[in-house]
Amino acid sequence: VTANHRRQDHDRARVAVVTGASSGIGEATARILARDGYRLALLARRTERIEALAAELGEGSLALTADVADRDSMLAAASRVEADLGPADVLVNNAGVMLLGPFSSSQHEEMRRMVETNLLGAIVAAEVFVGQLRAAHGDLVNVSSVAGRTVRAGNAVYAATKWGMGGWSESLRRELKPDVRVMLIEPGAVDTELPDHITDEDSRRGARKAYAESAISPLHIAETISFGLALPHEVSLNEIVIRPTVQTL
Numbered sequence: 050v051t052a053n054h055r056r057q058d059h060d061r062a063r064v065a066v067v068t069g070a071s072s073g074i075g076e077a078t079a080r081i082l083a084r085d086g087y088r089l090a091l092l093a094r095r096t097e098r099i100e101a102l103a104a105e106l107g108e109g110s111l112a113l114t115a116d117v118a119d120r121d122s123m124l125a126a127a128s129r130v131e132a133d134l135g136p137a138d139v140l141v142n143n144a145g146v147m148l149l150g151p152f153s154s155s156q157h158e159e160m161r162r163m164v165e166t167n168l169l170g171a172i173v174a175a176e177v178f179v180g181q182l183r184a185a186h187g188d189l190v191n192v193s194s195v196a197g198r199t200v201r202a203g204n205a206v207y208a209a210t211k212w213g214m215g216g217w218s219e220s221l222r223r224e225l226k227p228d229v230r231v232m233l234i235e236p237g238a239v240d241t242e243l244p245d246h247i248t249d250e251d252s253r254r255g256a257r258k259a260y261a262e263s264a265i266s267p268l269h270i271a272e273t274i275s276f277g278l279a280l281p282h283e284v285s286l287n288e289i290v291i292r293p294t295v296q297t298l
């Protein structure tokens with residue numbers, strides 16, 4: 050059963066926009082939603098990766114180079130989606146960076162990038178797509194983290210962005226119902242390139258070690274998002290924590 054069959058009120062293929070679709074959880078989510086019958090708009094900064102994925106997913110998929118921290122590029126992407134695919138039914142707010150390190154020795158630029166990508170970027174993406182989501186009676190999926198419910202030393206700013214996403218999502222859930230459902234997904238360790246971008250050596254080594262021991266495939270996160278989206282619109286899966294079984298944090 051594809052998403053198109055599930056929604057009797059749609060006579061066109063549903064449209065899903067995924068930010069950060071060039072790798073990891075975003076790429077896996079795009080693949081699974083394409084399998085479910087959605088037409089995909091793939092957003093990220095690395096054009097060649099999203100173009101290759103769009104070509105693989107086939108006709109109806111759109112690769113749009115966009116930086117969630119650049120509002121103009123997101124406005125342009127929202128216009129292209131509406132013009133080329135029709136209004137977005139689903140926005141998966143997934144783009145993010147995890148530049149861990151002790152707060153006292155953190156680089157200002159890295160702290161700013163985390164806030165501007167993970168939190169402000171998600172807010173801007175929702176801002177530019179919310180009209181389309183409302184029109185489509187669609188879904189907003191926010192990819193947070195277990196770091197949005199618990200903290201540890203060395204992830205202060207990353208955790209702040211994810212705690213912010215939690216509060217913001219719950220307020221939006223109350224405001225946007227019944228038109229738009231809001232799903233907050235909070236993964237533990239997932240096997241992606243996320244820790245490879247950490248510049249603080251101790252933090253990168255620690256994260257890689259922890260990931261090597263327990264990280265789960267991003268396909269499990271994608272399947273969970275797919276499950277939530279497939280529920281009838283009157284049912285809203287609001288918050289999901291999903292970890293490797295062995296993970297403590």
Ligand SMILES: NC(=O)c1ccc[n+]([C@@H]2O[C@H](COP(=O)([O-])OP(=O)(O)OC[C@H]3O[C@@H](n4cnc5c(N)ncnc54)[C@H](OP(=O)(O)O)[C@@H]3O)[C@@H](O)[C@H]2O)c1
Nearest residue numbers: 069071072073074093094095116117144145194238239241
């Ligand atoms: N992996 C985990 O263990 C884990 C756990 C909990 C939560 N998460 C969350 O899951 C989300 C996806 O991360 P991932 O693990 O899949 O890592 P990833 O493989 O590094 O993917 C991150 C994605 O975000 C995109 N991105 C980064 N900055 C961007 C920007 N300014 N504008 C647009 N796209 C941007 C990247 O694409 P470009 O570089 O091409 O722009 C990439 O596609 C993040 O929000 C992360 O916090 C991950």
